[in-house]
Amino acid sequence: MLWLALKTLFHEKIRLAITLIGITVSAVLVLVQVAIYLGSMGNATAIIRHTDADLWVTSRNIQTFDFALPFSEEVIDRVRAMREVARAGKILLAYGNLKLPDGGLEQVQMIGYNPDTGLGAPWSMRVGRAVDVKGGNFMILDESAEPRLGRLSIGSNWELDFANKPQSFKLVGLSQGIRSFTTSPIVFMDYNALSAWMADVGWPGQTAFIVAKLRPGADASRVAAALRRVLPDNDVLTREGFIAKSVEYWTIETGLGMAFFLTALLATVIGGSIVGQTIYASTIEHLREFGTLKAIGARNGEIYQIIFSQAVIGAIAGYGLATAIVLSAEGALQRAGVPFYLSPALFGALFVVLLLACLGSAYFSVGKIRTLDPVSVFKG
Amino acid sequence: MEPALLVKNISKVYGRGENRVVAVDSVTLALERRELLLIMGPSGSGKTSLLSMMGCILRPTSGEIYIEGRRVSALSEADLPDVRRHALGFVFQAFNLFSALTAAENIELVLRLKRVDKARSRAIAMDLLARVGLTKRAHLYPADLSGGEKQRTALARALAGDPPIVLADEPTANLDSKTGKEIVGLLKGLAEESGKAVAVVSHDPKVEALAHRIALLEDGRLIA
Ligand SMILES: Nc1ncnc2c1ncn2[C@@H]1O[C@H](COP(=O)(O)OP(=O)(O)OP(=O)(O)O)[C@@H](O)[C@H]1O
Numbered sequence: 001m002l003w004l005a006l007k008t009l010f011h012e013k014i015r016l017a018i019t020l021i022g023i024t025v026s027a028v029l030v031l032v033q034v035a036i037y038l039g040s041m042g043n044a045t046a047i048i049r050h051t052d053a054d055l056w057v058t059s060r061n062i063q064t065f066d067f068a069l070p071f072s073e074e075v076i077d078r079v080r081a082m083r084e085v086a087r088a089g090k091i092l093l094a095y096g097n098l099k100l101p102d103g104g105l106e107q108v109q110m111i112g113y114n115p116d117t118g119l120g121a122p123w124s125m126r127v128g129r130a131v132d133v134k135g136g137n138f139m140i141l142d143e144s145a146e147p148r149l150g151r152l153s154i155g156s157n158w159e160l161d162f163a164n165k166p167q168s169f170k171l172v173g174l175s176q177g178i179r180s181f182t183t184s185p186i187v188f189m190d191y192n193a194l195s196a197w198m199a200d201v202g203w204p205g206q207t208a209f210i211v212a213k214l215r216p217g218a219d220a221s222r223v224a225a226a227l228r229r230v231l232p233d234n235d236v237l238t239r240e241g242f243i244a245k246s247v248e249y250w251t252i253e254t255g256l257g258m259a260f261f262l263t264a265l266l267a268t269v270i271g272g273s274i275v276g277q278t279i280y281a282s283t284i285e286h287l288r289e290f291g292t293l294k295a296i297g298a299r300n301g302e303i304y305q306i307i308f309s310q311a312v313i314g315a316i317a318g319y320g321l322a323t324a325i326v327l328s329a330e331g332a333l334q335r336a337g338v339p340f341y342l343s344p345a346l347f348g349a350l351f352v353v354l355l356l357a358c359l360g361s362a363y364f365s366v367g368k369i370r371t372l373d374p375v376s377v378f379k380g
Numbered sequence: 381m382e383p384a385l386l387v388k389n390i391s392k393v394y395g396r397g398e399n400r401v402v403a404v405d406s407v408t409l410a411l412e413r414r415e416l417l418l419i420m421g422p423s424g425s426g427k428t429s430l431l432s433m434m435g436c437i438l439r440p441t442s443g444e445i446y447i448e449g450r451r452v453s454a455l456s457e458a459d460l461p462d463v464r465r466h467a468l469g470f471v472f473q474a475f476n477l478f479s480a481l482t483a484a485e486n487i488e489l490v491l492r493l494k495r496v497d498k499a500r501s502r503a504i505a506m507d508l509l510a511r512v513g514l515t516k517r518a519h520l521y522p523a524d525l526s527g528g529e530k531q532r533t534a535l536a537r538a539l540a541g542d543p544p545i546v547l548a549d550e551p552t553a554n555l556d557s558k559t560g561k562e563i564v565g566l567l568k569g570l571a572e573e574s575g576k577a578v579a580v581v582s583h584d585p586k587v588e589a590l591a592h593r594i595a596l597l598e599d600g601r602l603i604a
Pocket residue numbers: 394395401402403421422423424425426427428429430
């Protein structure tokens with residue numbers, strides 16, 4: 001009966017075109033929304049995910065990585081005192097302004113890391129090495145910031161302002177694909193350089209994160225609970241807990257996730273109803289033919305098959321087109337700085353969602369067939 | 381030998397109370413092989429209801445239906461599609477062809493429904509179209525066929541799978557006189573040459589002239 005479904009679909013070319021455009025547009029919308037959402041969340045958690053640590057100690061009531069407040073560096077001693085902690089390190093985070101060649105200012109996220117251990121270091125380098133920032137006012141920028149900051153030539157000097165105490169930094173390397181959620185460019189620098197600068201502006205001996213790597217076999221959540229008792233003025237999060245917390249903050253607290261979700265949901269519903277609507281119209285138009293099928297001995301199930309195959313064919317064709325469109329636009333979107341994350345699993349999952357929407361709305365037509373009286377086929 | 385189709389004392393009652401209509405009233409009728417039976421009667425006399433029950437499409441309110449000796453009126457709803465699929469061919473007043481399928485494909489569809497494989501379906505469809513003189517029109521869609529060609533296609537479709545019984549309701553009503561005559565001729569040929577049991581509902585004098593036997597209905601009762 002798949003054969004009849006295909007024949008009927010392709011016989012009505014205009015209807016087929018409208019259906020395909022409808023599903024394709026809706027599938028593109030869903031894919032783009034979800035890819036941007038996942039891309040944004042990927043950026044929001046990139047440093048947590050790429051730092052080799054099991055536990056994160058932060059300021060009290062932290063909401064997300066980007067909003068860390070400074071606290072005393074001495075906390076690291078109590079972290080190191082835990083038997084299960086193999087090693088611990090510090091990462092600094094502060095916001096400054098980068099003076100652009102044209103005189104403008106751009107807010108940047110400054111991350112101070114230990115170039116010897118590499119904790120908090122950029123993980124994907126285009127030019128230079130992470131260790132190059134060691135021992136002075138050296139910085140690494142991400143190549144993706146070039147459209148905003150202007151030409152990023154290695155060896156160029158840039159003025160960075162932090163709490164009205166500007167300093168000059170030399171660009172020694174370029175990272176690749178490392179972006180913050182807030183889209184502020186990230187400036188990677190030596191922990192000691194940023195720490196000294198903070199002391200200079202009135203925050204001596206402060207850090208933003210203490211990260212710990214546990215000994216093999218240690219249970220991260222148990223150690224986190226123990227540390228919480230020792231550090232009542234800090235939050236202690238497991239790596240997964242911190243990722244979840246950051247995602248939850250951007251998704252729920254800001255309403256951003258809801259906005260993405262609603263758009264994606266709406267697009268799914270619209271795509272599904274376009275399919276449902278065209279299948280319904282086609283079913284009504286072919287009601288006499290379906291009645292004839294019943295009269296000559298087709299079972300209801302066989303007729304439902306025709307209707308559901310039309311929905312499946314529509315979903316596959318529309319989604320296929322949408323996939324092609326999204327994949328061909330992916331590169332351009334990435335270059336334009338749009339956070340975008342796609343994976344085969346994502347394509348698969350969203351296809352299932354769209355397919356269910358199409359099948360669900362095709363179901364409305366099934367009722368028409370069930371109650372169709374085959375005697376009606378004798379009418380003139 | 382038992383008749384191809386036998387209805388025994390069947391009645392059909394629609395509605396209840398005020399709206400109660402006895403469409404068919406205690407009709408007993410046999411349809412033999414090699415016979416073209418004409419069912420006639422005024423409008424509303426119950427012809428379509430009777431034919432629908434003979435075709436196992438409509439369940440009688442009471443009475444029995446036998447197809448080749450098998451009591452099909454006792455079968456469950458779920459078993460009736462199989463009876464229709466294998467024992468019966470239908471021809472309709474409005475042709476009821478599938479608009480998205482060519483003439484040949486319309487016939488193939490029925491064969492596919494009967495689980496005949498693709499290649500054989502194609503060959504049988506072309507054979508049947510040849511029998512109704514439509515070999516050259518096989519690849520055309522219904523929209524491009526004339527009324528007579530559509531009904532000839534429908535006739536060929538009714539024969540797909542070689543059912544012993546063919547039922548037709550007003551097969552010439554939508555056709556001009558000359559084409560109607562051709563269709564009636566083909567129906568008669570089915571009975572006489574192919575040995576089918578053919579029942580036709582019609583008030584077309586052309587059918588009357590060629591029918592072997594006439595059943596006359598009035599107010600649901602068989603009066604002749
Ligand atoms: N589904 C139904 N519900 C109620 N009454 C019906 C139904 N189908 C038919 N009837 C009634 O049953 C009677 C017989 O109808 P039927 O269609 O069998 O007659 P017919 O001889 O085929 O008429 P026509 O020549 O107009 O086609 C009519 O009075 C009709 O109104």
